[in-house]
Amino acid sequence: MNQKVQRFAWVLAGLLLCHSPSSVAQSNSTSEFNGRWEASGMFGGPWTFELTVAGDAVSGRVMQHGGVVGPAEIYDGKVAGAVVTFKTKYPIISPVVREITFRGVLAGDEIAFERSVEILLNGPDPGILPVDAGVFGTSAVPRFTARRRGPVKAPAVPIGVSDPTRPADVNGRWESLRWNLDVWRFDLKSSGSQLSGTVSMTAGPGRQLLVNSRPMPIYDAVIEGNTVRFKCKSPDNARTIHFTGRVHGDEIAFVRAIEAPPGAPTGFEAVYGAFAPLTFLAKRTASGPAPERAELKELQQAQQKWAARTFTDYEFTAQWRCLCPMPTEPLAYRVRGGTGAVGLNPNLTALTGLPPEAVRPVLERYATMDQMFAYLKDAVARQPYRLKIDYDPTLGYPASVDLQPGGTSVDDDIQIRITRFQILN
Known part of the structure; x- marks a missing residue:
């Protein structure tokens, strides 16, 4: 009888431990990292962190409003109780790679972050280390607080994976209207998996002196199912821009990557530049008059x-x-x-x-x-x-x-x- 009582006591203790307030709090704190977080008051701010937790793993993106915008993908993300850690990289492809590590402690609707930057070299040391004070920068603040700003937004129309043997038809002109009335333009010709065309842009009001409208030919271009990939050079030949797009009807959801040697000009806020978002949407222009809305x-x-x-x-x-x-x-x-x-x-x-x-x-x-x-x-x-x-x-x-x-x-x-x-x- 005593053995049964003792066994029951151990089972009861285990149940109480599993449902103790500290255990529940830890479980809740893990899921509470989900969402969109913003930190204001720093160069390039607000700094934005989109975090998605699955078990103890964290994925998401980091971006900012000024300087090199991003977004940059998160990797090596983990949650342990009220502590989150993850890494990201400076969004420009270069022999000099910045790996930024973030560690945050959750308290209600705030995360107290610490950040550190490590310089990694993919090749010979060029002797030039880029310096800036943004979220991806080497001279940014080491400690800051981010506040919850709501859930991570998801596209209204998810793009599925298509049959790679049936390439999408991307013939035509595709345009992306920017907030400043610049227009990014893609004139594409496709035949099966073959793709050719040009990238160009027109300037919004007051930006004519900042924009080179010369069309740049694309190369290394291919279509695989509903995914398009191609590259082009910037008009000053200082940068290589990599484009990857997912096609859905008359929309292409693009991701850009910018490759530049250390010390090269960034290109500012243009389709060829690092100061514009690396993700954007292009829509196929109508061949006839658009319906009145x-x-x-x-x-x-x-x-x-x-x-x-x-x-x-x-x-x-x-x-x-x-x-x-x-x-x-x-x-x-x-x-x-x-x-x-x-x-x-x-x-x-x-x-x-x-x-x-x-x-x-x-x-x-x-x-x-x-x-x-x-x-x-x-x-x-x-x-x-x-x-x-x-x-x-x-x-x-x-x-x-x-x-x-x-x-x-x-x-x-x-x-x-x-x-x-x-x-x-």
């Missing part, structure tokens, strides 16, 4: 209401959420005589590492409602997967914008919120 009629009606206003001067606050150089913090604008100006926050300017005269043109690209209407008109014309605009019922200006250019990618999605609108005359 209800959003266009609503936009025209709202624009007519705005044009009928009896004042010229006004101010407002705009907040952007996108994988682009626009800060996520609210920006205050004042419009006088049709010209808009942003109220520069000294702290924001300092984080960019650029003088105010260099920051201002970026932030003032949409400094008036007329500029905002022009952007939305271009977005509607490209037949987005989803576009929801809420207009002010009295004045007609766009108060809320949710733009999803395609169904197979989320990195091109844009949210804009207009608040604190005031008439000044």
Whole structure:
């Protein structure tokens, strides 16, 4: 009888241990790492971490809004209780490889991170070590805190794996409209698994001097099922850009990789550059006139209401959420005589590492409602997967914008919120 009691006691103790508060807390803390986390107040910020936990393994991506944007894939990710560790690499392919290690401790809706950088050489030491203060940089802050910003977004239309013996038809012109009204263009010709064509881009307003529109031929091009792969050189011949795309109907969800020797120019924010996102969506342009959308009629009606206003001067606050150089913090604008100006926050300017005269043109690209209407008109014309605009019922200006250019990618999605609108005359 005593042996039975003793055996029961051990079983009961084991059950209690398995369901003890500390064990439950540890299990919960593991799943609580799932989601999108952002750290603000650093160069290139916000820094964004998308974490997905399966058992004790962690996968996901790291990206930022300024400098070399990324995203970069996470690897060697592990969770142990309230501690997460993972690594990523500097997104530019180079003989000098930066491996960045992150260690974070979870506390509620915050992760206290530590980061370290190791320089790895794939070949002879070139004697040039790139330095920057972003999330992938060698001189960035070693400790920071990231806060939960919601779940990891998934594409509305997942792309399945297709039969590699049946190559996709990618004939035609494919375009990607960027936040700054640049257009990345891919003119492709396919026949079975064979692929040829060119990569080019056109400049948005005010960017003509920064963009080389010369078409660059693609090479090492192939189609395998619904996957396309090709390379091209940058117009200055300083970089090699690798493209991998997954085709779904009239959309291609692309991932770029940029190969550059140490010390080579980065190419800034262009299809050939490192300062633009490495993931993007391209859509096949229609061969005939595009069908008229209800959003266009609503936009025209709202624009007519705005044009009928009896004042010229006004101010407002705009907040952007996108994988682009626009800060996520609210920006205050004042419009006088049709010209808009942003109220520069000294702290924001300092984080960019650029003088105010260099920051201002970026932030003032949409400094008036007329500029905002022009952007939305271009977005509607490209037949987005989803576009929801809420207009002010009295004045007609766009108060809320949710733009999803395609169904197979989320990195091109844009949210804009207009608040604190005031008439000044």
